[in-house]
Amino acid sequence: MTHRVAVVVLNHFATIDLGVPGQVFGTAETADGEKLYEVVTCSEGRTPVRCSAGYSVLPDHDLDVLDTADTIVVPGIHAGRALLDGTISDTLAAALQGRSRIMSICTGAFVLAAAGLLDGRPATTHWRNADRFAQLFPRVKLDPDVLYVDDGDVLTSAGVAAGLDLCFHVIRNDHGSEVANRAARRCVMPPWRDGGQAQYIDRHLPEAGGGTAATREWMLAHLDRPLDLAALAEHARMSVRTFTRRFRDETGMSPARWLNSQRIQHARHLLETTELGVEEVARKAGFGTAVSLRQHLHAAVGVSPLAYRHTFRRL
Template identity: 80%
Template sequence: MPHRIVVVALDHFAPLDLGVPGQVFRAARTPSGERLYEVVTCSEGRRPVRCEAGYAVLPDHDLDVLDTADTVVVPGIHGGPALLDGTISGALHKALQGRPRVMSICTGAFVIAAAGLLDGRPATTHWRDAPRFARFFPQVKLDPDVLFVDDGDVLTSAGVAAGLDLALHVIRRDHGSEVANTVARRCVMPPWRDGGQAQYIDRPLPDGPGGGTAATRDYMLAHLDAPLDLAALAGHARMSVRTFTRRFREETGQSPAKWLTEQRIRHARRLLETTDLGVEEVARRAGFGTAVSLRQHLHTAVGVAPLAYRRTFRRT
């Protein structure tokens, strides 16, 4: 049976958020064309729910269908902080408890946090609502800079399009990179996006030709197997180290070192998934130098050793 995704539709829903699960998860298929996920939508009492774009949707199910869910998705709604004014019923809070896996998109994090599912856990939400979220839910370990947070059975994403990133991540986690990449191509979207949502926060950048770090990032990607120290990268960008570090963080949401490490990990994962190269050679080509270093970085990033990762993701 396909993995069942149940989407909870709420009044004032964000249209894209509500549409992401049905669009992305339904595109995941076996090589023979069978769907890997079934997506259904519910609302409390199976009543119509409205969005601020001027239309309503009528879900096919009420909250009882949550008992059949393998994964529950709570899309964002406009006016996220107002979720605590009683508009989200106790019935919904109760219905969200004990589910095998719960995901939120954007301000849907307010709903699952109010239900107690994020207590003591790391999570994220839209950067604009992060300060109010932190005030409402100080017990949640909020990270407003990332695109999504995977905490095992509870996953949260940042604003709007980050729900696409999270859905692809879940498909990759469930079925491997090949399936996720096929879905990304079908949906005409990147398999992953670099950096975090900090790069999208509204803040002015200095004008002027050659003022960005994009060309240097391209250089870094083309030379992942080479030693890349901060001073040399700043020189490539024709900036001081201090200016380069500041501009890099403004444009990507990460420090140069963290961004570079993530690109090297991603390259190593692709090599492990798509080649038969030995671990030492994968480590060299990805810029980690030794198998020991690769093993440490990969375990930190995804929790497994290189050979275990290859066995998991090189599925036939």
């Protein structure tokens, strides 16, 4: 029997998120071309729903269709009550309860959390909204760094591309790798990224200023050198204790952690933009050996240097 996927459309929905389930599940077929999923859309009262891009859509169903769905998907939302204050309507909350499988893409996790579906569970959402999510829903075991979380009957994902990854993951679990890979080729997408892989987050450096700013600039210019705490404090003309305290006050982290993050960021840049071998990348980034770089990069983003380079070369 065809598996029915119902997509719940909310005001200010993220336009691409809404299209992801239909595109991905709609391309999942048997080797003979038989469709494996039926994707339907619904809204409260089957009313038109407006997106942030300035147009509206008219779903084919109201929330009653959720009673016939095998999987429910809640796309992300750019604004609205569910994102701003963590509330949703009682009708929607009741409709989402007790379903066999429910998924969210990006900030759709706010909707699931507001309905009480994520209490005590691991979940993720887009990293830019993680702090707000944690404030509103402290009972959720939020992991803002991963691409998606599969907790059995409830699954959550990060941004748009992670929603694609989650859909392919579901197809793979339902029908195996061959079907999922075939659907991925139809969508011109990589067939697999592990959910535990880190979101590729653009973490900007703190603005220059403060007692350690000049030393931070010096550190960035000498990432390939051994930089111990005593040498850094000497450069800043402070005691080790004072330097460590001021550095943490200005950056929010210890000197060692900050230095390691900058080395990882530099290594990622070199892997993305140069043809340097992994050993040379490791040396220039200050990790010394390819083994050390591999360990640090895997801890940071969940993949090896070669896998990271391969991903970005295919974008």
